[in-house]
Every structure is written in C-alpha cells, then in structure tokens.
Amino acid sequence: MDGRILVAHHDGVYLMKFTGDVRVTLCTTVDSFLDSMFSDSLFKSVIVDLSEAECIDSTSLGILAKLSIQAQSRFDYLPVLVSTNPDITRVLKSMGFEDVFQLIEDKIENAEQLGELPKITCSDNDIRLRVIEAHRILMEMNENNRATFHNLVEMLEAAS
C-alpha cells in the first residue's frame, strides 16, 4: 500500500496520521505544516497516529523528532504518539522515542489514554473536554472516509 501522511485539524486540535508504507523523499511540505501548526494561535494539542502505518522510513522518523522538539520547546509538552503495530513500536523504542513522546501502544478507545495535554489547555476543564472530543472525532478519519473529513484534511505527502 502506498504511504501517505494525512493531517486534519479542528479548533486548534491537530491529528497527523501516517498510513501505509511511508517513505518521504523531501520533507519541505511537512516542515511548513509543522511551522503553521505551531504558529496557530488556537493550537491546543497534536496527536500522531501510526496505527495504520505498515512501515516508516528514517526521514519520517526525523519529522516526528522535529515535531516533538517543537512541541517541547514551544509548549513544554510531550506530544502523543499512537503506535499499535509492534514492529514499528520496537523500532521507535530502539531509537529512544519513548522519551520524546507519550507513546500509546493500544488503539485509542477512551479519553484517559490521550494522556497529558499541553499546559495551556489544562487550566480549563471545558477546554480539555472539547480537545478530547475533537481528537476522538479526528481519530476516526481513515483512507476510506477521507472525503467526509474533506474540509479538515490535507494530504501532505504521497509516496510509494
């Protein structure tokens, strides 16, 4: 299956989803996405979802590292990384990514699994619940229902 990086956002809540066999040759598009996301005045939270990824290449791992570095430096926040494929999780752990993400190895089924949200959202419980709800909706996005989310979704990279 061709690899893709899909992104969706709603009210400052972002989802970055890697699907298939992701091999990135140039990451300028992804870089500008990361810049625009972290410059978004409404930014509240980001989840990276690898649960539909079959394989990710070293350049993609570099992208994840940049995302974590910026989330930590700008918002003092360890982003959530969902990795349900044990093969990918093993590689992530061998590279020490456990220290730079909140690594979730099971499918997200309830809000508690989302872990710690950025400090800016934690002060207000209503906002926190809205963020969780937005993530819940965004996480339902996949290759097949992408059209339903068309106004939220951009495809950053398509590669084979």
Next chain:
Amino acid sequence: MTILLIQPEHDSSVIQSLEFLAEMDDVLAVSGLPSARRILHTDSAEFILFYCSTARAFTLCETLIVEFPDIPVAALLPTQEFSQDALRDALRIGLEDVIELGTQASPSLEEVISRLKKRIHRRHAHRAPPASLPDEHARQLEHDQRSGSYVQSQMLPVTPITIGAYRMSHKVLPTLYMSGDFVDYFRITDDFVLFYMADVSGHGAGSAFVTVMLKNFLDQISKTCTPAMLDEPGVMLSQLNKALLGNRLDKHVSMFLGVVDLENHILNYSNAGHFPHGILVDLNGSQFIEMNGKPVGLFENVSYASAKLELGDDSQLVLVSDGILEFLPGEDLVAKEMALLDKVTRAKQQKLEIWELFDLAEILGASDDISFLTVTRTG
C-alpha cells in the same frame, strides 16, 4: 565502447585465445577486475564479457553486477568447466549468459556473441527513455553518480583485514549508486581498534555526502580521543551529535560504535539508534546485544550510554543495516530478527561471510541501502 572484455591479468595463453575478440571494433579489452572497474567508473559499456577460469570465479562477476547494475555481464567459461551446476550458479548470480569457450560445436563464438549483442540491443530499444531528461543530460547524471559511487567506495576500509587478533570484513550495497550506509574500522593506538556502522537518514547522494563528513569527524576524533573515551565510546557519539546538529544538515544518523581493546579482548560500545541490534556470536550461540539510544543529529543534549563485554576465543560481532530486513523470512519483525540470528550462526559455523547466505542478485532490487560488518576474534 560497446563491449568490455575482461581478461585474466597473467595468463598469456588465455589472452592469446581471446585475441580475435579483443581485436573486434567495438570491443575494449582490459586485464583484471581493478582496471575494468576504473574504466566503468568513467565510461559505460553496453555489456561486459568476463573470462572466468572456473565457475567459482562467477563471484567476481557478481561484484560487477552489484556495482554496475545496469550493465549486463556474460561469462566466458572454458568448456571443461561448463556444467549444469555452473549454469545454475550463473542464473542465481544474475549473469546474462555463459559462453562456452574452446568447443568445436556450432554455432561459432562470433555468432553467439553477435546474438547476445542483438538481444541486449533489443532490450535497450524497448526500455522507455527517461521521461523528462534529454539523453545527454541523463548520461551525464549517471556518469556523475558513478564517479560519486567510485569515490565513496574508495573511502571504505580494505576488506577483509586483520588487526592484531581480529579479522574485520564488510560489504556495502547501495540502492542505486551512492549509499547512506557507511562502515569503517581502523587502529587508533597500538592497543585499540575503532569500528562503526552508520545509516544516514534517506539514501542517495544527499545521504552519501553526510557519510563523508562522518568519516572525517571520526578520523579526527580518533586522533584526539582520551583513554576515558576509548572506555566509554558514548562520549564520542555525544560529540558527533553536537557536530551534526551544528551543521544543520537536516539529516540524522543511526549508528553503532565499538572500540576493541586488543590486549584484554574487551569490546566497549555505544549505540545511537542502530537497528537491528548488534549480534554477538560465541560458544553460547548468537544473541542480540540490545541497547536503545537516540540517533545522532536529531536531539540536543543527548548523552549516550556505553557498555562493555568480553570477547572470548573465536567470538564474533556482526552488524547489519535495517535494509536487510526486507530480505529475511518472517511475518513480523521478531520473526525476521530470529531468522537473522539463525543466518549469523550458520555463517559462522560454515566459515562464510554473512552476506554469502543472501541472494545478492535479489538484494540489488532493494529499496534501501544494505550493509554488513563483522569483527571476529581469531586468536
């Protein structure tokens, strides 16, 4: 030039018997593999005719197939060596044809070669030209890539080589021409040898440039390193991490770095996210020496752990890059890792290099660079 004929270096009777071929208009005859490689790095050939005294010499053809995957290679084999087994080996290696020499049977050798030439021509004619590049431009690009590949291959250490009581060997197979994988080993002081395997993110020319910088950095660090750094190679990785981040190359490197104490037979090592983990083969069998760590060139202020282990008589350390995983049997990563351990054990038992247990012709189609490095205690 159309055909490159590779003759043996010192066998004058063979050279004489091939004279009629060497004198053909579109044939350039050279003696020995090194001369052939030098020519192929600056000029292309439509195909290569390689004289092999026995079928065992097919392995030399294989090195050309690996290095110049676009040029078909046919072997010239004396008739007494010609057999079903030889043909099978030739097929496995990916030879275009095996031409029997010294037989009286028709068709004649000229006819066989002319047919081979036509077959290759037809294939070239059917191959679609590059979509957007004019021929000359594409040729120039290919030429540049070949030159780059040649320079990079010259940066790799001699293989195999023995330093003290240790034998080191390696094989690096790029996806196309230049590789983001790199290996090196050299003596730092009388008592210590440093070795590493590095995998730069991405592949091709961009990643190959980083391997040049990496080699330069490790050559420098080896000249200035302290006894404490030899004891804890993780410190070298921390310094390399700083250097790479300072250069803003937007490339990171996963690498395994080891220092062998030649006198006391101790391996000091550190790992910056290299995967699969290093494999130690000794009397207890093969096992991964697992150590997690962040790749260098990604995160600031990373400190790298160091560990040590004793290298018993006849023990061996094997490193492979992750590109090989594609060619290991198994449904998941754990199964592939087990298959790798099994191959490493078998290679050691059969006194073969680990890469000899893989089908190198198949590996040529890999989507990632592949490399192997072994360090074996021999005494």
